[in-house]
Amino acid sequence: MNWEMKPVSELCEFAIDCVNKTAPIVDYETPYKMIRTTNVKGGFIDLNTVRYVEEETFKVWTRRSKPQYGDVIFTREAPVGDVGRFTSNDTNVFLGQRLFHYRPNPDLLDWQYLAYVLQSEAVQGWVHGIAFGATVPHIKVDDAENLKIPCPPIDVQKRIGSILSAYDDLIENNLSRIKLLEEMMQITYEEWFVRLKYPGHESKSIDPESGLPEEWHNSKLGDSCTLIMGQSPKSEYYNYEELGIPFHQGVKDFGNRFPINTCWTTEGKRTAIAGDILFSVRAPVGRLNVALEAMVLGRGLSAIRHKGGSQSFLFYQLQNIFFKEDMMGGGAIFASVTKNDMLKINLTFPSEDIQEKFDVLASSADEIILALFKQNQYLKEARDILLPRLMKGMIDVNKIKLPKELLERTEQNSQAQQLDESVAAKESVA
Numbered sequence: 001m002n003w004e005m006k007p008v009s010e011l012c013e014f015a016i017d018c019v020n021k022t023a024p025i026v027d028y029e030t031p032y033k034m035i036r037t038t039n040v041k042g043g044f045i046d047l048n049t050v051r052y053v054e055e056e057t058f059k060v061w062t063r064r065s066k067p068q069y070g071d072v073i074f075t076r077e078a079p080v081g082d083v084g085r086f087t088s089n090d091t092n093v094f095l096g097q098r099l100f101h102y103r104p105n106p107d108l109l110d111w112q113y114l115a116y117v118l119q120s121e122a123v124q125g126w127v128h129g130i131a132f133g134a135t136v137p138h139i140k141v142d143d144a145e146n147l148k149i150p151c152p153p154i155d156v157q158k159r160i161g162s163i164l165s166a167y168d169d170l171i172e173n174n175l176s177r178i179k180l181l182e183e184m185m186q187i188t189y190e191e192w193f194v195r196l197k198y199p200g201h202e203s204k205s206i207d208p209e210s211g212l213p214e215e216w217h218n219s220k221l222g223d224s225c226t227l228i229m230g231q232s233p234k235s236e237y238y239n240y241e242e243l244g245i246p247f248h249q250g251v252k253d254f255g256n257r258f259p260i261n262t263c264w265t266t267e268g269k270r271t272a273i274a275g276d277i278l279f280s281v282r283a284p285v286g287r288l289n290v291a292l293e294a295m296v297l298g299r300g301l302s303a304i305r306h307k308g309g310s311q312s313f314l315f316y317q318l319q320n321i322f323f324k325e326d327m328m329g330g331g332a333i334f335a336s337v338t339k340n341d342m343l344k345i346n347l348t349f350p351s352e353d354i355q356e357k358f359d360v361l362a363s364s365a366d367e368i369i370l371a372l373f374k375q376n377q378y379l380k381e382a383r384d385i386l387l388p389r390l391m392k393g394m395i396d397v398n399k400i401k402l403p404k405e406l407l408e409r410t411e412q413n414s415q416a417q418q419l420d421e422s423v424a425a426k427e428s429v430a
């Protein structure tokens with residue numbers, strides 16, 4: 001269907017480029033958050049990995065670049081062409097450099113439609129086609145402001161936006177649930193094993209020599225875990241056609257918990273299996289992910305497997321130890337670590353009953369996290385199949401009905417998220 005092409009700036013209340021300066025950030029958390037280009041990806045804006053600034057900085061920088069619910073953010077550089085819907089009601093957020101800020105006129109342009117049309121094959125192809133720069137590809141401000149998009153009637157825009165956003169809203173819902181579950185387990189781990197407020201702690205005495213509760217002990221990682229150090233196969237065996245098994249050289253494709261496969265290999269002797277903890281041994285040292293499936297490990301990674309099967313307990317302990325990237329025991333900073341360094345990592349193990357109780361609790365949470373992650377993968381695949389067909393007018397939007405399962409799961413996940421929040425609040429108070 002041939003819809004009229006219009007410059008996006010003519011359809012917005014405003015479309016502006018954010019100031020091309022670096023805001024003075026701080027290395028501690030404040031209420032004031034700066035979104036960077038790395039926070040904008042795949043239609044979403046990640047507010048969990050933002051940078052923080054002081055109040056005075058926030059007041060100065062928000063004169064032009066303060067987003068509100070329903071705005072669409074577009075990256076001009078580093079990388080070019082990523083898109084995010086601003087779906088938060090947080091008013092203490094501003095946009096950093098290299099971001100373009102669109103606020104659609106609701107009478108002319110549906111904001112959800114804009115977010116998806118900017119991700120369409122046609123617009124992305126145009127953006128990457130005009131991007132220039134030998135080191136960092138980018139597009140000019142005028143190009144971001146005046147790029148043309150197909151403009152169907154507003155009712156069609158809204159229908160397309162509502163169809164595709166149903167998938168992304170559920171994805172965001174799932175991501176929120178994952179974050180709550182992770183926070184719940186981190187809080188529980190710290191309560192039990194850092195503050196030593198584990199079940200039954202009142203009746204246990206502390207060993208004066210070890211400083212640990214009775215029946216607890218310290219151990220080296222090499223004594224309690226199997227360690228596989230990565231070794232990269234020759235590049236001639238790499239491919240991007242999903243031949244062989246996934247290959248991960250380092251943390252480039254790490255996610256918040258699970259890696260995303262972008263490269264495969266038909267050769268490789270050092271492999272991880274599903275459930276192994278992936279540990280980066282080169283800068284940034286100590287970043288963690290969990291293997292979803294068998295994969296070949298490159299030189300930048302190792303895989304850790306608890307000999308007794310307590311993977312969840314081990315994961316949260318390592319996460320507690322390596323709360324800062326590049327940090328090993330004692331606060332020393334490393335650009336890389338060897339196998340011997342890894343084997344000497346100090347771990348603390350509680351009594352068998354306490355470890356089993358925590359591992360049952362943590363593994364249950366981890367199973368839900370894994371299920372939600374996989375559901376999000378399926379939702380993204382379904383959305384990505386629909387998006388180009390809707391943008392080309394190949395499907396009559398008035399005849400599309402969202403799957404009943406999707407609508408039901410949206411409602412169920414909303415209710416489940418409320419339950420998670422309630423449980424998290426109780427855990428926090430405890």
